[in-house]
Amino acid sequence: MTGGLILWGVHFLGVYSLASLADVVATADDPLWRAVGLVFSGTCLLAAAILLTMSLKRLRRSSDGRSRFPEQLAALGAGLALVAIAWQTLPTVIGY
Amino acid sequence: MKSETGFDTGQYARFPTPGPRPPGELAELERLWCRPKGWQWITAINNNFVGVYYVGAAMLFFVLAGILAVLMRTQLAVPMAGLLPAETYNQIFTVHGTMMMFLFAVPAVEALAVLLLPQMLGARDLPFPRLSAYAFWAYLIGGLAFFCSLFFGLAPNGGWFMYPPLSSTAFSPGINADFWLLGIGFIEISAIAGAIEIIVGVLRNRAPGMTLDKLPVFAWAMLIFAGMIIIAFPSVILATTLMELERVFSWPFFDPLKGGDPLLWQHLFWFFGHPEVYIIFLPAAGAMSTMIPAIARTPLVGHTAVVLAMLATGFISFGVWAHHMFTTGMPTISTSYFSAASMAVSIPAGIQVFAWIATIAAGRMRYTTPGLFVLGALVTFTMGGLTGVMVAMVPFDWQAHDSYFIVAHLHYVLIGGMVFPFFAAIYYWLPMSSSRPLSERLGKWVFWLMFTGMHLTFLPMHLSGLMGMPRRVFTYLPGRGLELPNLVSTIGAVLMAAGVLIWVIDMIRNFRPFGDRDAGNPHDGPGMEWLPTGLYSVRSIPVVTSLYPLWEQKNLARDVEAGRYFLPDAPTGGRETLVTSTLNAEPQYLQRMPMPSAWHVWAAVFTAGFFLLLTVQAYWPSALSGVLAVWCMMKWCWMLDRPRVEDTVDIGAGIRVPTYASGPSSHGWWAMVITLIVAGMILAMAAFSYVFLWSRNSQDWIAPPGLWSLVVVVGGNAAAVALAWLSCRVLALDRPRSPAVATALMILAAAAVGGGWVVDLDSWLSTGLKASATGQGATVFFLLSWHGFFVAIVALMGLYAGLRWAAGHVETRRPSTFELIALFLGYAAGQGAFAALLTRLFPGG
Numbered sequence: 001m002t003g004g005l006i007l008w009g010v011h012f013l014g015v016y017s018l019a020s021l022a023d024v025v026a027t028a029d030d031p032l033w034r035a036v037g038l039v040f041s042g043t044c045l046l047a048a049a050i051l052l053t054m055s056l057k058r059l060r061r062s063s064d065g066r067s068r069f070p071e072q073l074a075a076l077g078a079g080l081a082l083v084a085i086a087w088q089t090l091p092t093v094i095g096y
Numbered sequence: 097m098k099s100e101t102g103f104d105t106g107q108y109a110r111f112p113t114p115g116p117r118p119p120g121e122l123a124e125l126e127r128l129w130c131r132p133k134g135w136q137w138i139t140a141i142n143n144n145f146v147g148v149y150y151v152g153a154a155m156l157f158f159v160l161a162g163i164l165a166v167l168m169r170t171q172l173a174v175p176m177a178g179l180l181p182a183e184t185y186n187q188i189f190t191v192h193g194t195m196m197m198f199l200f201a202v203p204a205v206e207a208l209a210v211l212l213l214p215q216m217l218g219a220r221d222l223p224f225p226r227l228s229a230y231a232f233w234a235y236l237i238g239g240l241a242f243f244c245s246l247f248f249g250l251a252p253n254g255g256w257f258m259y260p261p262l263s264s265t266a267f268s269p270g271i272n273a274d275f276w277l278l279g280i281g282f283i284e285i286s287a288i289a290g291a292i293e294i295i296v297g298v299l300r301n302r303a304p305g306m307t308l309d310k311l312p313v314f315a316w317a318m319l320i321f322a323g324m325i326i327i328a329f330p331s332v333i334l335a336t337t338l339m340e341l342e343r344v345f346s347w348p349f350f351d352p353l354k355g356g357d358p359l360l361w362q363h364l365f366w367f368f369g370h371p372e373v374y375i376i377f378l379p380a381a382g383a384m385s386t387m388i389p390a391i392a393r394t395p396l397v398g399h400t401a402v403v404l405a406m407l408a409t410g411f412i413s414f415g416v417w418a419h420h421m422f423t424t425g426m427p428t429i430s431t432s433y434f435s436a437a438s439m440a441v442s443i444p445a446g447i448q449v450f451a452w453i454a455t456i457a458a459g460r461m462r463y464t465t466p467g468l469f470v471l472g473a474l475v476t477f478t479m480g481g482l483t484g485v486m487v488a489m490v491p492f493d494w495q496a497h498d499s500y501f502i503v504a505h506l507h508y509v510l511i512g513g514m515v516f517p518f519f520a521a522i523y524y525w526l527p528m529s530s531s532r533p534l535s536e537r538l539g540k541w542v543f544w545l546m547f548t549g550m551h552l553t554f555l556p557m558h559l560s561g562l563m564g565m566p567r568r569v570f571t572y573l574p575g576r577g578l579e580l581p582n583l584v585s586t587i588g589a590v591l592m593a594a595g596v597l598i599w600v601i602d603m604i605r606n607f608r609p610f611g612d613r614d615a616g617n618p619h620d621g622p623g624m625e626w627l628p629t630g631l632y633s634v635r636s637i638p639v640v641t642s643l644y645p646l647w648e649q650k651n652l653a654r655d656v657e658a659g660r661y662f663l664p665d666a667p668t669g670g671r672e673t674l675v676t677s678t679l680n681a682e683p684q685y686l687q688r689m690p691m692p693s694a695w696h697v698w699a700a701v702f703t704a705g706f707f708l709l710l711t712v713q714a715y716w717p718s719a720l721s722g723v724l725a726v727w728c729m730m731k732w733c734w735m736l737d738r739p740r741v742e743d744t745v746d747i748g749a750g751i752r753v754p755t756y757a758s759g760p761s762s763h764g765w766w767a768m769v770i771t772l773i774v775a776g777m778i779l780a781m782a783a784f785s786y787v788f789l790w791s792r793n794s795q796d797w798i799a800p801p802g803l804w805s806l807v808v809v810v811g812g813n814a815a816a817v818a819l820a821w822l823s824c825r826v827l828a829l830d831r832p833r834s835p836a837v838a839t840a841l842m843i844l845a846a847a848a849v850g851g852g853w854v855v856d857l858d859s860w861l862s863t864g865l866k867a868s869a870t871g872q873g874a875t876v877f878f879l880l881s882w883h884g885f886f887v888a889i890v891a892l893m894g895l896y897a898g899l900r901w902a903a904g905h906v907e908t909r910r911p912s913t914f915e916l917i918a919l920f921l922g923y924a925a926g927q928g929a930f931a932a933l934l935t936r937l938f939p940g941g
Contacts, residue, residue, distance in 0.1 A: 002407060002411075005407055005408055005410075005411040006411070008411060008412070009411050009414065009415070012415040012433070012437060013415075015433055016415075016430060016433050016434075019427060019429050019430045019433065020430065020791075023427050023430070024791045027427070028427030028428070028429045028430055029427065029428065029429045034429075068309075069307070069308055069309030069400065070308060070679075072400050073400065073403065073404055073407070076400070076401065076404045077404060077407065077408070080404070080408055084412070084440055087436055087440055088433065088436050088437065088440070090432075090436060091429050091432030091433050091435075091436060092429070094432070095429065096428045096429055096432060
């Protein structure tokens with residue numbers, strides 16, 4: 001139900017940790033570390049897309065009114081995560 | 097729908113039961129849940145009393161902190177005024193901010209939850225009523241002591257976020273800062289206790305049939321709020337502990353000369369501090385989403401989107417803490433991540449605002465006092481949100497940082513996002529707890545004075561901030577264009593104070609709590625809190641089939657009052673409530689609730705005594721108070737896990753449920769797991785502190801002890817886990833010697849955890865590392881001390897297990913105590929192993 005939001009949280013902590021680690025080892029905006037950040041962000045985006053697809057499939061399958069609410073929340077959350085992760089990746093793309 | 101627990105939900109069709117109920121049922125409920133007499137008013141644990149006390153205390157602190165605000169504004173009305181000396185002014189703004197954030201905003205919404213949730217969820221009370229009462233008394237005593245420090249010139253004076261080095265002994269040599277550090281740490285423990293109560297209550301004490309889609313939006317908000325407290329507040333508990341250790345023992349966590357870093361404080365504080373804003377806002381938003389449909393007489397538009405928005409706010413709020421640190425020189429790309437998240441968090445807030453506007457537009461709004469406060473909140477919060485997006489942009493924040501623009505922004509957000517909704521909630525829900533509603537005529541005066549006063553006070557502050565007026569100055573020079581905005585702000589503050597004064601008068605005139613009747617449902621609210629209730633909450637616990645039960649379930653109030661639903665009586669002869677499953681709210685077992693006793697009050701008094709005496713450096717009396725607090729808590733725990741009465745009882749319509757549960761289905765297990773999450777968060781933040789200080793000054797770090805000690809520590813802790821598990825297994829065997837063997841194994845497990853800790857401590861001492869010498873020493877010895885605290889608790893638990901066995905309270909049919917001890921012990925062992933691995937393998941030798 002909260003998978004998308006958890007994924008967003010993991011992504012945020014991941015990109016922040018990578019930048020912090022890069023700052024200790026080289027510089028926070030070092031191109032190599034940014035490339036690692038982009039790969040990480042891409043993986044998270046893919047995971048969000050998979051979550052969204054899965055939750056939409058489940059939503060379509062569920063006909064019982066009672067069980068739709070968690071699926072609706074899951075689908076909306078995964079959709080939101082997809083957008084939020086893309087938004088949160090922009091500093092890595094831009095580089096500052 | 098698939099059943100979550102195996103319960104046949106078709107049995108709900110048996111309700112409402114036909115025919116009259118047996119005579120005497122109601123009288124028995126009234127006897128069990130009777131009004132306190134004499135001293136029992138202090139030991140009361142029923143939410144109808146504790147909730148009112150709690151809200152009252154929060155409002156007392158609001159008024160006291162408001163008086164301080166008026167004093168500040170009077171000082172700033174004209175340039176170079178001499179009403180308050182600089183030092184007194186520093187104390188006043190610190191206490192004002194601290195009280196509003198820690199003693200009003202968070203406790204007030206927790207108080208509202210304690211008061212409203214049982215009725216909203218259809219429970220007799222929240223699952224741990226003594227914990228609520230303990231949290232209240234701890235909060236009240238700690239809060240009053242904190243406020244009174246002003247009268248002795250001992251109040252903290254470093255601002256509500258107490259940045260080092262200003263708050264270090266070099267620049268704050270008195271005990272003023274200690275009052276803040278120990279006081280706040282203590283009050284946060286109370287807030288966490290309340291959060292545990294709320295999470296378990298919302299997830300496990302809902303009326304049958306109240307699936308997640310029928311969970312009232314206020315309950316959703318409180319659930320997310322409490323979850324956020326569990327994640328965020330450990331950070332400030334850790335921060336205040338580290339600071340106090342630095343001040344008392346010179347452990348250099350924040351001293352850069354010895355390998356510490358003041359920025360560590362900012363990270364720890366704001367990891368708590370920014371989610372705190374949403375912790376305050378979300379319950380108020382939940383209250384808005386509950387009140388607006390009733391006031392506008394139409395269901396909430398976009399209920400699912402609103403729930404998702406609240407969940408999203410809860411998550412994203414943990415990714416914005418460093419936007420308070422844009423000017424500290426963090427790498428640009430890092431600030432960009434926080435800037436992006438800070439802008440993103442406005443989207444879920446916006447979803448809620450649009451849902452409220454759409455609901456108001458779709459319905460027929462009534463401009464009653466709560467209606468006006470709701471609209472005022474909407475306007476004010478939106479304005480604050482807009483300036484929030486402005487300061488989320490790094491270049492703008494560089495200009496506005498630490499200026500009155502920020503003061504204006506935060507007050508718009510907090511007053512619009514919490515104070516106005518809270519006043520709306522008071523006017524809306526007070527008829528539930530009082531035999532008279534508040535006056536509509538006076539209420540409108542209160543609203544307009546507060547609304548006008550608020551905007552007059554804070555709108556000009558945007559200007560004075562942009563004109564360069566820094567926050568936290570006790571005066572300013574004439575001729576810089578600051579006179580007019582400051583004078584207008586002061587006039588606004590007086591108007592606002594007049595509004596609050598009229599509200600106080602209204603309360604004195606009309607608030608009549610604890611009576612036999614309430615003022616009814618004047619707003620035609622659709623939630624279950626508007627069902628007819630007594631001190632036992634609802635007469636019978638209904639089956640919920642709608643999000644708006646009073647609007648859509650015909651004759652619900654009549655049938656509930658006639659006892660035609662669940663638990664119309666008291667089958668075990670004591671106070672009880674129904675525990676239901678987490679997702680689908682299927683009946684699982686009957687929880688036997690405690691009766692009032694004084695132990696939780698004494699525990700709160702002695703806990704407060706421990707912290708306050710520590711503050712004034714009376715170490716021995718403090719230690720004595722601490723021992724007494726532990727004794728009271730053990731006495732309190734002794735009354736839990738009582739002998740079983742009947743194995744199963746009839747809870748209505750022939751449906752039988754057990755009267756005892758242990759393991760993951762029990763409410764006690766949930767409370768323990770949440771407590772351990774708090775402990776885990778403190779450990780995680782301590783680990784962050786360790787790595788952070790290494791990244792700042794790694795050249796002073798020495799090699800860790802040899803790997804042999806690591807093997808012994810990890811092995812000892814692993815053995816402890818195995819012994820604790822074995823203890824529970826042996827107890828489950830139900831043989832004659834099972835209790836004795838299980839107790840012995842549990843005591844051995846406790847000894848193994850203690851042994852691991854002793855070896856770890858000894859190995860570090862042998863390296864020559866000093867806690868007061870470097871950041872490494874400080875963090876390593878903090879981790880050891882923190883784990884030592886857990887070892888002490890584990891030792892107490894071992895002693896407790898032994899005493900329970902000696903008293904004949906260890907038996908196979910009652911495994912709950914042992915399972916919970918094993919759970920705690922398992923966590924403590926994991927913590928010990930983790931700390932040993934971290935400090936030896938990172939950065940390694």
